[in-house]
Amino acid sequence: MANALRDKIDAGELATVMAAHNPLSARLAEEAGFDGVWASGFELSAAYGVPDASLLSFTTHLDMTRAIVEQVGIPLIADLDTGYGNAINVGHVVGAYARAGSAAVVIEDKTFPKDTSLLAGARQELVRTAEFQGKIEAARAAGAGHDLIVIARTEALIADLGIEEALRRGAAYAEAGADLLLIHSKQKSPDEIVAFTGRWQGPIPLVIVPTAYPQLTEAKIRALDKIRVVIYANHAVRAAVSAMREVFAAIRHDGGIHQVDQRIASVEDIFDLQRVAAMKAAEKKYLR
Numbered sequence: 001m002a003n004a005l006r007d008k009i010d011a012g013e014l015a016t017v018m019a020a021h022n023p024l025s026a027r028l029a030e031e032a033g034f035d036g037v038w039a040s041g042f043e044l045s046a047a048y049g050v051p052d053a054s055l056l057s058f059t060t061h062l063d064m065t066r067a068i069v070e071q072v073g074i075p076l077i078a079d080l081d082t083g084y085g086n087a088i089n090v091g092h093v094v095g096a097y098a099r100a101g102s103a104a105v106v107i108e109d110k111t112f113p114k115d116t117s118l119l120a121g122a123r124q125e126l127v128r129t130a131e132f133q134g135k136i137e138a139a140r141a142a143g144a145g146h147d148l149i150v151i152a153r154t155e156a157l158i159a160d161l162g163i164e165e166a167l168r169r170g171a172a173y174a175e176a177g178a179d180l181l182l183i184h185s186k187q188k189s190p191d192e193i194v195a196f197t198g199r200w201q202g203p204i205p206l207v208i209v210p211t212a213y214p215q216l217t218e219a220k221i222r223a224l225d226k227i228r229v230v231i232y233a234n235h236a237v238r239a240a241v242s243a244m245r246e247v248f249a250a251i252r253h254d255g256g257i258h259q260v261d262q263r264i265a266s267v268e269d270i271f272d273l274q275r276v277a278a279m280k281a282a283e284k285k286y287l288r
């Protein structure tokens with residue numbers, strides 16, 4: 001599993017990764033042709049109706065991860081937030097995700113409990129650089145033997161600490177053994193990420209999450225040359241919310257399901273997504 005993502009990155013290509021909050025959304029991402037699935041903390045928190053602020057336990061997220069890995073063939077990148085504590089917590093948690101079949105894990109340099117990155121006025125505090133290097137080393141050790149990709153995420157730009165601090169932290173995280181550096185930005189234009197990428201001279205490639213600056217298309221990202229993974233981090237839950245709102249409102253407006261029936265996914269479509277045909281074939285073979 002890890003190899004498919006690593007192979008793509010090593011080949012100098014851009015891996016496109018879509019968010020998921022359950023196996024069904026992951027399967028739809030695979031069906032659409034994405035290279036990987038992002039087991040998003042934000043999406044899972046939203047699915048539970050709570051803020052993305054370290055409120056869900058890691059086992060809740062791990063259960064989702066296991067369920068997704070069982071149902072899709074594309075690699076999974078697990079969003080581990082801050083690693084749920086210090087380097088000891090990171091080692092414990094990363095080991096569990098590696099054994100669950102994650103291709104990659106992301107840990108971010110914020111304090112625990114974290115606050116979500118794109119919320120205006122949110123609490124954004126970073127741990128010391130050396131402390132986070134220890135967390136990266138613990139993640140590396142826990143993933144050894146699983147071909148696990150360790151992605152270090154700096155929130156320096158999210159915390160308004162500037163490009164110099166982001167570059168300094170990125171270099172320190174590469175030195176500690178990270179395979180890739182996720183650089184997150186909340187600016188509404190791609191300028192900050194483009195400037196960071198231009199100045200990045202580190203030995204490891206970059207990962208971006210262009211939620212705030214959607215103008216940065218894949219063609220433009222490829223042209224920047226140093227970015228190997230783009231994560232569309234919340235488009236599964238946002239698409240689901242738009243679709244459900246629209247259909248639920250139409251049913252209330254129409255006084256029944258007679259109008260929407262033809263324009264939403266059919267029950268047969270859902271049977272296909274559940275792989276019912278495979279179960280029926282197994283019934284023929286084994287039930288006697």
Ligand code: SPV
Binds near residue numbers: 040041042079
């Ligand atoms: C997530 O999807 O959980 C992320 C990306 O970490 S963001 O919400 O932008 O922090």
Ligand code: MG
Binds near residue numbers: 041042079081
């Ligand atoms: Mg997250």
